[in-house]
Amino acid sequence: MRHRRPSARFRRKVWLDGNDKCDTILDYINSHNLKLEWILDTHPHADHFSAAGYLKAKTGVPTAIGGRVKQVQRIWQRIYNFSDLPCDGSQWDRLFCDGETFNIGELEARVTHSPGHTLASISYVIGDAAFIHDTLFMPDSGSARADFPGGSAADLWQSIQDILSLPGETRLFTGHDYRPGGRQALWESSVAEQKEKNQHVAGQSRSAFIRLREARDRALPMPRLMLHALQVNIRGGELPQVEENGLRYLKIPLNALPHRRISDELDGSLQQFLRAIASGSLIGCTLGPIG
Numbered sequence: 385m386r387h388r389r390p391s392a393r394f395r396r397k398v399w400l401d402g403n404d405k406c407d408t409i410l411d412y413i414n415s416h417n418l419k420l421e422w423i424l425d426t427h428p429h430a431d432h433f434s435a436a437g438y439l440k441a442k443t444g445v446p447t448a449i450g451g452r453v454k455q456v457q458r459i460w461q462r463i464y465n466f467s468d469l470p471c472d473g474s475q476w477d478r479l480f481c482d483g484e485t486f487n488i489g490e491l492e493a494r495v496t497h498s499p500g501h502t503l504a505s506i507s508y509v510i511g512d513a514a515f516i517h518d519t520l521f522m523p524d525s526g527s528a529r530a531d532f533p534g535g536s537a538a539d540l541w542q543s544i545q546d547i548l549s550l551p552g553e554t555r556l557f558t559g560h561d562y563r564p565g566g567r568q569a570l571w572e573s574s575v576a577e578q579k580e581k582n583q584h585v586a587g588q589s590r591s592a593f594i595r596l597r598e599a600r601d602r603a604l605p606m607p608r609l610m611l612h613a614l615q616v617n618i619r620g621g622e623l624p625q626v627e628e629n630g631l632r633y634l635k636i637p638l639n640a641l642p643h644r645r646i647s648d649e650l651d652g653s654l655q656q657f658l659r660a661i662a663s664g665s666l667i668g669c670t671l672g673p674i675g
């Protein structure tokens with residue numbers, strides 16, 4: 385196991401959460417005599433660390449993601465100035481194309497491109513279930529943001545239409561739930577339910593959805609862990625290499641957020657960050673050992 389014990393500061397916010405949940409899943413698999421066949425990513429996450437590297441290190445099971453991850457790697461390679469990062473998706477064992485099928489035991493799984501939240505996003509349709517990550521959330525929460533680099537509200541609308549073209553009884557498993565009003569966490573809906581009740585989509589036109597989505601995104605802060613997580617997630621969840629002093633480092637672009645303190649409180653407008661990238665004023669530094 386290559387992951388070393390991280391600092392308490394990062395552990396509190398990231399690793400305890402990530403690894404504990406993964407270990408719970410692995411314990412469930414073992415205690416029910418199940419066989420893990422794939423570690424499937426839907427997209428490079430911007431708000432939390434991918435567990436794919438951790439799970440692969442513990443199980444040896446192959447990883448997979450959508451083939452367009454190569455484009456996402458190129459976007460973030462430039463932002464982080466990672467000149468040595470291979471942008472060929474080789475960090476995963478398999479890269480899926482739109483419409484490709486593969487087997488999980490006797491089940492056939494089908495991959496569908498569902499860009500918008502990121503340009504590399506894919507969904508997995510398996511039997512009467514579809515794993516739709518950050519496209520539609522639960523009906524009372526609407527849809528996922530579409531303002532990350534390579535994201536597009538128009539693409540998200542089309543991806544949602546593709547999902548809603550599945551049979552009405554298809555079970556939809558969503559990627560996040562923000563529990564509006566403090567209600568209990570939920571994760572499963574159906575195509576019919578989303579068509580009828582989704583507050584961003586039901587009864588909306590394409591142009592109205594795009595307007596609504598883009599207006600909401602302009603008001604959303606940058607995810608607190610985006611700059612920390614993406615440099616790991618575009619490597620398939622592998623932590624940066626240990627340096628000569630035995631520590632690992634994350635790299636944080638500093639002047640993308642000129643009026644903010646670079647610390648655990650890192651926060652700011654994603655639009656402000658993207659403008660800094662576009663203007664070429666981005667520089668980088670390394671921040672904080674994580675292992």
Ligand SMILES: [Fe+2]
Pocket residue numbers: 427428429430431501518
């Ligand atoms: Fe996401």
